Amino acid sequence: MKYAEDTLYRMWKELTLNASTDDTRYRVWDYPIKEQYGHILLAINDSDPVANAEEGFRKVDEHLDADYAFIHDSK
Template sequence: RVEVWFSILAALCLTAFMIWFLDKYSPYSARNNKDKYPYPTRQFTLRESFWFAVTSFTPQGGGEAPKSLSARTLVAAYWLFVVLMLATFTANLAAFLTVERMQSPVQSLKQLARQSRINYTVVQDSDAHNYFRNMKNAEETLYRVWKEITLNASANQSQYRVWDYPIKEQYGHILISMEKTGTVKSTAEGFQKVRENDDA
């Protein structure tokens, strides 16, 4: 999200400014304590502080840290923030890629009947609507005939059992799902619903 990226950028700029401010005005910094640090040390100018904050996001790290305790405390808190942000970003990216790989497009009526993520419907009283109605009635008729055969089969009851019905009743489930979603009066209304809803 854009707000997250702007927040990270704001935290980076604020940290860079605070590192420069503490290194410049702290009496314990290398700049203001030449007796304790006679050897060459890193000078945290505003530009160098910003570069330190940016490179802290890389595996190489920001390099030499400030010498004052206040600046070191700030850097430690900033490093903790960087670790948490990188871990969160990595976890979200892995989850996003995994979900995208697991979601397969619907390519058949069988897959459409099994899934519940996408809502679907038809134009009311259209040819497609009548087709699903007829197929649902056909499924009900076939099941009723099968039930009569199994209940009246006295010769070999092990061959005909009600629970061994060989036909999948997918059209009935699809019609029920479409009626639950609600049919539309025209294709224009259907396209409008698709644009308004992410799950349609």
């Protein structure tokens, strides 16, 4: 999703900066899409991801004050 978000931004930027003078009334100066996936990816990378599920479950068990969450997908 981060890649899709970046691609949309690049396309919007190119269209906005390269618009002809005839289309100035249609220009959008503020980027209309919320950049949520980039922020999510940064938060994940800053959270010190675990190597595997076993390590994640172990860390949850070690944090008795409920100050750690482990999010895991199933196969």
